[in-house]
Structures are given as C-alpha cells and as structure tokens.
Amino acid sequence: MAFPPLRGSCWMLAVLLAVFCSCRPAGCGQGEGPIVIKYWEKWTGFEADAMRAVVDDFNAGQSRIFVEYSSVSQIDRRLMLATSGGVPPDVAGIGSKSLPVYAENNALTPLDKLAEAGGVSRDRYIDIFWKICSYRGHLWALPTTPGSLALIWNKKLFREAGLDPERPPQSIAELEQFNEKLVKRRADGSLAAIGFLPAEPGWWNEIWGWWFGGELWDGHETITVNSPENVAAFQWIESYPRRFGTRDLLALRDGFGNFASPQNPFFTGRVAMVLQGPWIYNFIKNFAPPDFEWGVAPFPCVDPAKLQNVTQVEADVLVIPAGAKHPKEAFEFIQYVNSQKPMEKLCLGQRKFSPLRECSPDFFQKHPNPRIGEFLALAKSPNARFVPQLTVWTLYSNDMTQAFGRVWTGKATAGESLDDVQEHVQLSFDDQRKRWDRISGILTKEWNKP
Amino acid sequence: MSHGDKRDIRIGLLFISPWILGFLALCVYPLLSSLFYSMCDYSVLSPAVFVGADNYRKMFADAIFWRSVYNTIFFAAFAIPLGLLMSLSLAILLNVDLPGKGMFRTIFFLPSLVPMVCLAVLWQWMLNGDVGLVNNTLKPVFHVVNVLLGTQLSPPNWLQEAQFAKWGVIFTGLWGVGHAVVIYLAGLQGVPRHLYESAEIDGANFWHKTWHITLPVLSPVIYFNSIMGLIGSFQVFAVPYVMTGGGDGPERSLLFMATYLYQNAFDYWNMGYACAIGVALFLLILALTYAATKLSERHIHYEGK
Numbered sequence: 001m002a003f004p005p006l007r008g009s010c011w012m013l014a015v016l017l018a019v020f021c022s023c024r025p026a027g028c029g030q031g032e033g034p035i036v037i038k039y040w041e042k043w044t045g046f047e048a049d050a051m052r053a054v055v056d057d058f059n060a061g062q063s064r065i066f067v068e069y070s071s072v073s074q075i076d077r078r079l080m081l082a083t084s085g086g087v088p089p090d091v092a093g094i095g096s097k098s099l100p101v102y103a104e105n106n107a108l109t110p111l112d113k114l115a116e117a118g119g120v121s122r123d124r125y126i127d128i129f130w131k132i133c134s135y136r137g138h139l140w141a142l143p144t145t146p147g148s149l150a151l152i153w154n155k156k157l158f159r160e161a162g163l164d165p166e167r168p169p170q171s172i173a174e175l176e177q178f179n180e181k182l183v184k185r186r187a188d189g190s191l192a193a194i195g196f197l198p199a200e201p202g203w204w205n206e207i208w209g210w211w212f213g214g215e216l217w218d219g220h221e222t223i224t225v226n227s228p229e230n231v232a233a234f235q236w237i238e239s240y241p242r243r244f245g246t247r248d249l250l251a252l253r254d255g256f257g258n259f260a261s262p263q264n265p266f267f268t269g270r271v272a273m274v275l276q277g278p279w280i281y282n283f284i285k286n287f288a289p290p291d292f293e294w295g296v297a298p299f300p301c302v303d304p305a306k307l308q309n310v311t312q313v314e315a316d317v318l319v320i321p322a323g324a325k326h327p328k329e330a331f332e333f334i335q336y337v338n339s340q341k342p343m344e345k346l347c348l349g350q351r352k353f354s355p356l357r358e359c360s361p362d363f364f365q366k367h368p369n370p371r372i373g374e375f376l377a378l379a380k381s382p383n384a385r386f387v388p389q390l391t392v393w394t395l396y397s398n399d400m401t402q403a404f405g406r407v408w409t410g411k412a413t414a415g416e417s418l419d420d421v422q423e424h425v426q427l428s429f430d431d432q433r434k435r436w437d438r439i440s441g442i443l444t445k446e447w448n449k450p
Numbered sequence: 451m452s453h454g455d456k457r458d459i460r461i462g463l464l465f466i467s468p469w470i471l472g473f474l475a476l477c478v479y480p481l482l483s484s485l486f487y488s489m490c491d492y493s494v495l496s497p498a499v500f501v502g503a504d505n506y507r508k509m510f511a512d513a514i515f516w517r518s519v520y521n522t523i524f525f526a527a528f529a530i531p532l533g534l535l536m537s538l539s540l541a542i543l544l545n546v547d548l549p550g551k552g553m554f555r556t557i558f559f560l561p562s563l564v565p566m567v568c569l570a571v572l573w574q575w576m577l578n579g580d581v582g583l584v585n586n587t588l589k590p591v592f593h594v595v596n597v598l599l600g601t602q603l604s605p606p607n608w609l610q611e612a613q614f615a616k617w618g619v620i621f622t623g624l625w626g627v628g629h630a631v632v633i634y635l636a637g638l639q640g641v642p643r644h645l646y647e648s649a650e651i652d653g654a655n656f657w658h659k660t661w662h663i664t665l666p667v668l669s670p671v672i673y674f675n676s677i678m679g680l681i682g683s684f685q686v687f688a689v690p691y692v693m694t695g696g697g698d699g700p701e702r703s704l705l706f707m708a709t710y711l712y713q714n715a716f717d718y719w720n721m722g723y724a725c726a727i728g729v730a731l732f733l734l735i736l737a738l739t740y741a742a743t744k745l746s747e748r749h750i751h752y753e754g755k
Contacts, residue, residue: 077716084494101719105495250607254580322495394717398698405700411612424514428718431508435491438499 034066035329041093042075042316046282050349051093051144054342058333065329067091079321083107088321090330093144096132096315100389103140104436109320110138110447114331120338126379128313129355132386138447141317142338145352147277148311148379149204151300155293157182157193157272168273168297171304172211172236175273182272183244191244191252196273198237198404199249200266201259204275205404206397208233210310210385211301216396217388221433223396223426226418232302234407234414241410249408262287275299281351281369296374298381309381315355353379392428399424488725498722505726515727517702518710519734521616525706526683529620533679537627538672541634542660555635562628570692573622579607584621609693612701619690619704623683630675637671638664669750676746677739684735687712707731 041051048071055069070089072078076098082088084107094102102108115121120142122130133141155165161181169175175196182195198208206216214229224230241249256270257263260283265271267288274280284292301307318334320327336342340356344363347354351369353376364373378384387393403417412420463470488505492498509515544555564572576583588605596603608618645663654662665672687708690699698705707727715724 080494080716080719105493105719107495250610251580254578254607254610392718398713398717402698402702409700411701431491431720435493435496435499438491439496443496 034064035326037065037067037091037326037330037333038089039067039069039091039093039333040072040075040079040089041069042072042095043093044071047145047350050346053349054337054346057342057345058336065326065332067333080107083321083323086323088323090320090324090326091333092319092321093316094141094319096141096143096317097387097393099133099140099317099319100135100393101391102319103135103138104391104432104443106439106443106446107322108140109322109324109327110140111142111320111331111334112139113450114320114327115139115142118331118335120335124338124357126355126357128379128384128386129315132313132315133317135389141319142334143315143317143355144337144343145347145350146313146315146355146379147279147352148313148375148384149275149277150296150298150311150375150378151273152266152276152280153273153295153297154266154269155295156291157269161195161272165293166295168295169300171300172302175300178273191248193270193272194244194252195271197249197253197271198240199253199408200256200271200274202401202404204312206387206400207312208237210312211299211307212236213302213307217390219388221429223422223429225396225400225425226415226422231414231418234403234418236302237404238407238414241408246408246410259283260287264288267292278352278369278372278375281371285368294371296371298378307383309378310383310385311378311381313379313384313386390429391432392425395428396421396425484725484728487722488729490722490725492722492725493719494721495719501722505723506730508723509726509730514702514705515710518705518707521703521705522684522686522707525616525620525686526680528617529623529683529686530676530679532620533624533627533630534672534676536624537630537675538634538668540627541631541638542664544631545635545638555631558631559628562626564626566688567692569622569626570689573618573625573689574609574693577608577618577622579605579610582608584608609704610700612699612703615699615703619686619693622689622693623686630679633675634668634671637668641667666751669746670752673742673746673750677742680738680742681735684708684731684738707734 039055041048043051048069052069055067059066075092075094079088079092079094079102099108103110125143126146129143129146130139133139133143151168153168158165158178161178163178163181169178179195182193183191184193186192209216209225209227209230209232212229212233214227214233215224216230218224252270256265257268262268264283264287266274267284284294288294298309298311301310318337320330320334324330337346338356340354340358340360343354343356344360348363348366348368351367351372353372354363388396390396399421403412403421406412406417407414487498489500489502490498491501491504540558544551544558548554561569575581577585579585585605585608592603592605595601606614608614641664645667646659649659649663685708686706690704690706691709691712693699694704698709708731711724711727711731714720714727
C-alpha cells in the first residue's frame with residue numbers, strides 16, 4: 001500500500017521545518033539591526049521597574065546594542081540549566097552568595113580582561129563590593145544594588161517601656177536588658193510581645209557568631225563553626241527558650257503575619273527590634289502604620305570595647321554566563337550600569353545605596369529613605385563582612401537553619417548542634433576541595449586564556 | 451518469513467517508532483547515564499570525573515541520607531495501607547445502589563483533580579497550628595478531653611513539630627485517593643452478580659460477601675493499586691517540598707529521598723551524588739515491588755487463570 005497524498009504533506013512539512021530552523025529568533029535578520037543582548041534578572045515589581053528604566057536609557061543612548069530585559073523566577077536554577085544546555089543569556093543578575101559555586105563550576109565568564117580594557121577598576125568601588133565580586137583571584141561580576149544589615153527599632157515601643165527612644169542597645173547584654181523591659185505578657189501568662197526575637201524573620205541563622213567575634217571559615221581548609229565564639233552566640237540563642245519557654249515562643253511566632261503584610265510583627269508592635277537591611281524602608285512605607293517611628297543603628301556586639309559596627313553585606317550582581325553569545329557587548333551594558341548616573345538612578349529606584357565610592361551630592365537628598373546613610377556607613381565599616389565564599393554555602397546555610405531550629409526548640413545544646421554542622425559541612429567541603437584539585441588545572445587555563 | 455511478513459514487521463515498527471524512540475531517548479538513556487554519572491564527580495557544568503564507588507561510599511556514611519531513607523519508609527509504611535484502606539472502603543461504599551450515586555462519586559473524585567502544588571498550599575493552611583481548620587476542629591475535642599481528664603493537651607502544630615510533620619503530609623496525601631477509588635469502582639463492576647446471588651441464598655451478609663467475594667475478585671486491582679501506591683510513596687516530593695518552602699522541615703522530618711536527591715542536584719551542584727541517590731531509590735523500589743509481588747502471589751486471583 002502506498003500513501004501518495006501523505007508524500008505531498010511530508011514535503012510541505014520538511015520545507016516548513018527547514019524554514020523554521022533557519023530562522024530562529026537569534027539568527028533572523030542578524031547583521032542589519034542591533035546586537036540583541038538577553039538579560040535575565042530576578043527582580044519583579046518596583047525593583048524591576050527601576051532596572052527597566054536604566055535599560056531603556058541604555059537602549060535609547062546608542063543604536064548598536066539592544067538589551068532585552070526579562071524577569072526570571074528561580075533564576076539560579078534556570079541559569080544553571082540554560083548554561084549547561086549551551087543557551088545562556090548574555091547577562092544575568094544573581095546574588096553575590098552564588099558567585100563561588102557558579103565560578104568554580106565554570107558557569108561564568110571571568111571579567112578581568114573586559115574590565116581592564118573598559119577601564120573599570122577596583123578604586124571606583126566601596127572596597128567590600130569589589131571583594132564580593134572576586135573569587136580565586138578573578139573578577140566574576142560587577143555589583144548592582146547592595147545591602148547591609150542593621151538593628152532597626154520601634155521608637156514608640158521604646159518610649160512606652162520607659163526606654164530612651166533615641167538610644168539603641170550598645171551590647172548584647174544591653175539588648176537583653178531592653179528585651180526584658182519590652183516583653184508583654186497576657187493575663188494567662190502567654191507572650192503577647194517581645195523586644196527582640198532572633199528567629200524573626202529567621203533569614204540570617206548562619207551569622208550570629210560574627211557579633212560575638214566568631215568566623216565561619218578560616219579562609220583555607222577548615223570550617224570553624226564550632227569555635228568558642230560561635231558556640232557563645234548559639235548559647236545566647238539557646239537562652240531564649242530557657243527564659244521565655246519553648247512553647248510560648250513557638251506560639252508567639254505562630255501568631256505573626258506574613259513579612260510583606262501589615263501583620264508583620266515588627267509593624268504590629270509584637271517585636272520591637274529586628275535585624276534588617278535597607279529594603280525594610282519599602283516594607284515600612286507599604287505596610288506599617290503611618291505614625292511608625294523607627295531608628296537604624298549597628299546591631300550590637302557582645303563586647304563593644306573590642307568589636308563594633310559588625311554587619312553582613314551582600315549585593316545583587318551582574319554576570320556574563322559562560323558561553324554567552326556577545327560577551328563584549330554584554331560587558332558594555334554592565335559597565336554602563338556601573339557608571340555613576342545610571343547606578344544612582346537604579347539605587348534610588350530600588351531605595352538602596354550605591355556601591356560606588358563616588359556619590360553625587362544630591363543622591364541622599366533625593367533618596368526617599370532618610371536612614372540610608374546609616375546602612376551605607378555600615379557597609380564601609382572595617383567590620384563589614386560577607387558570607388564565606390564557599391561552594392558548599394547552600395548546604396552550610398541549610399545546616400545552620402536546622403541547627404538553629406534544634407537549639408530554638410531545646411532539642412540540642414548550642415555545642416551539640418554546631419558540632420554536627422561542623423562535621424557535615426567539613427566533609428562536604430573536603431569533597432569540594434577534592435573536586436577542585438581534579439579540575440582546577442583545566443579551569444585556570446581556561447580562565448587565563450587571552 | 452515471507453516477504454509480506456517482513457513488510458508487516460517493518461510497517462509495524464514504523465508505526466511504533468515514535469514510542470520506541472521516545473522510550474530510548476527519554477527513559478533508557480537517562481537511566482543508563484544516571485547510572486554512569488552516579489560513579490562520577492559531576493556538577494553539570496564542569497566535566498564529569500570518574501570516581502568509582504566514591505558517591506556510594508559517601509552515601510552509606512551520610513547520616514542525612516539515612517534520615518531521608520527513614521522518613522521515606524515511615525511515610526510509605528503509613529501512607530500506602532491508609533490510602534488502600536480509605537480508597538477501597540470508599541469504592542465499596544460508592545458502589546452501593548443509592549440515589550445520587552453518580553454525584554457522590556464525583557464529589558469524592560474531585561479533590562484528586564487539584565494539582566499537587568495547590569494541594570500542598572491548601573493543606574499548609576488547613577494544618578496551620580494557629581489558624582488552621584484542622585486544629586479549629588480539634589480544639590473543642592481537646593477541650594472536652596482536658597475537662598474530663600484534667601489534662602492540658604492542645605492540638606499539635608502539625609508542620610512545625612518534628613513528630614507530627616510527616617503525619618500532616620500523610621493526611622494530605624489521603625485527600626487525593628480519588629484516582630484509586632475510580633480504579634476500584636471499575637474493578638467492582640467486574641464482580642459477577644451471580645456470585646453475590648448464590649451467596650445471598652446461602653445467607654451471607656454484607657461482610658461475608660465483601661470478604662469472600664468482593665476482595666478476592668478485586669485482588670488483582672488491589673495489587674495494581676498497591677504497587678502504584680508504593681512507587682508513588684517512595685517518590686514523594688512535591689507536597690513536602692512546597693509545604694516546607696524547599697526545605698527539610700523541622701529537624702529534617704520532611705526530608706525525603708526525592709527531596710534530598712533534588713537538593714544535591716540543584717542546590718548543592720552534586721549531580722553525581724544525586725544520581726547515586728536516584729540509583730539507590732530505584733533499587734529500593736525495585737526490591738520492594740519484587741517482594742510485594744512474591745508475597746502476594748498466593749492471594750491474587752486472576753479470573754482468566
């Protein structure tokens with residue numbers, strides 16, 4: 001049996017396929033129009049709008065390159081899959097914490113030579129932001145919007161508790177004295193409000209040791225999470241369930257609303273002090289009562305005579321994935337974003353401070369957040385730090401969340417829980433170092449290619 | 451083989467070629483390659499380096515892996531029998547001749563049309579310790595018990611307390627038994643009426659008939675559903691993943707084998723180790739399915755045999 005009519009349709013199909021394949025979006029019409037740069041970014045909402053405005057300026061200012069901005073959810077995973085599939089975007093916006101794992105897995109283009117050629121140098125940046133973008137002696141990214149962490153307190157609650165609303169706690173001991181004064185209990189003895197709660201919102205379980213003088217990694221081969229300083233920090237965490245009761249604390253937290261809502265416990269007055277970054281301004285503006293009074297100060301250290309102005313700094317960064325089609329043009333765009341005017345436009349739009357050393361005089365006048373200077377000062381502090389540049393950081397961070405949970409619910413002591421983290425993370429870190437030994441030869445050769 | 455036979459085979463192969471190609475490319479190749487990568491240090495983006503049995507050695511020494519195995523077996527050990535019991539009893543009840551039978555069947559089937567992720571989000575709120583519907587229903591019960599016994603019990607904070615979290619996921623799973631119910635119902639239509647009639651003549655009641663006629667005739671269907679349940683339970687992922695926001699739950703009580711595999715592959719970039727976990731999961735399911743088949747052989751009655 002033969003199928004004569006089918007043959008005709010097969011031909012049609014083949015022709016259509018051939019036309020389709022020869023005219024993929026990237027290939028179609030190339031040569032005449034501008035070079036299209038695909039830019040993936042994690043932001044949505046007003047943060048995306050701020051970057052879009054900068055992209056539009058760039059596109060309008062020249063006709064050779066056109067940047068196509070897309071908001072991409074779960075960008076870390078998509079970028080990994082797209083890069084391994086050989087179809088990465090030309091520019092991607094990720095978090096600085098992800099840089100080591102991307103770099104070490106050969107997913108990024110080193111920017112050293114492009115930066116050198118473009119005249120982008122270290123002295124233009126607040127030093128920590130250049131450091132955050134470097135790993136294993138190479139530059140992998142340039143920053144966009146940065147953040148630092150500080151103590152934010154509710155002045156009204158301070159006043160009500162008989163505390164000076166303009167004077168934040170200066171040490172951990174004083175923080176706890178204030179905490180005792182700010183605690184409110186109901187008639188049945190249950191907790192209605194508290195001064196400070198390390199579990200709220202629980203985003204930085206890894207780094208409490210820093211305010212106690214601890215380190216998470218010795219910078220070489222050893223994880224140092226169970227050092228005496230880090231254990232002391234977790235003993236401070238451990239004191240909460242002991243002092244306030246495990247179930248009482250869990251019940252208190254259960255009644256807290258979503259972070260991004262008017263029921264955020266900081267805005268409803270159920271927590272008087274929090275550790276937060278500059279973005280808190282946007283949430284206060286959107287969700288806190290109109291008469292909400294707040295202050296920003298360095299989070300107190302255990303011994304202010306020895307250690308002060310400790311903060312965690314992080315940044316959103318722009319990278320060029322390995323295998324990007326137009327790395328030179330991509331860098332031109334990144335360089336544009338990193339020049340003073342566009343950067344200030346972006347940071348104003350997102351209500352952040354600029355990672356650049358130079359700042360126009362009216363930046364702070366135009367800035368909607370009156371407290372932005374305090375966050376900037378903290379980022380410049382010699383005790384500002386960023387999470388260790390480890391490829392096992394995600395695992396480390398997960399383990400710390402588990403350890404925090406065990407201590408918080410009284411299932412383990414500070415020492416026990418941190419010993420477990422130490423053992424597990426060290427093992428994984430040793431594995432990663434073995435991997436590095438196997439592939440470092442090939443990779444460093446590739447990274448140093450002219 | 452005649453010329454015609456050969457042609458028939460060629461045409462036959464041509465017609466099933468889409469399936470064969472799909473099977474080879476989408477099943478056989480990933481299966482074999484994951485077996486290979488399980489013996490490599492592989493992070494997807496850098497070249498895979500053969501490391502022999504290193505990943506397996508690491509797996510045996512990894513306390514968190516064993517925790518995930520324990521959680522998975524615990525989940526399966528309760529989710530499979532409870533699901534079986536619930537779906538079978540629902541099917542038998544829905545098979546009773548009652549007015550509005552079709553409506554009841556639809557109502558019980560509807561929840562299984564809810565996508566996994568919605569199911570997880572929905573039950574996350576149902577099981578919320580503070581404002582959840584489940585605890586709001588339980589609170590009066592606990593109150594009565596407390597008054598009667600002088601105790602101070604309160605309903606658990608399901609997904610926040612390690613000893614209850616897995617139960618929360620098990621109950622959530624029971625909500626989606628509709629598919630199994632439909633398969634049982636179909637099986638129940640195949641039970642010959644004359645068997646019931648002759649049993650009734652002999653004075654059998656509902657329980658006699660269920661135990662001696664319905665269940666034996668239904669046994670191949672029960673077997674099928676159990677095996678599907680077993681495979682599904684060991685692969686549990688979406689519901690706990692959504693409920694914990696991609697985490698492991700309190701004290702890793704919701705870390706299942708599939709979750710740990712996913713974390714290693716996509717969060718920790720240890721694709722080789724993730725493949726090794728995948729192979730372990732595959733072997734575990736294979737062994738249990740084989741054991742289930744062997745153990746149940748004597749109790750399954752096939753009509754045709």
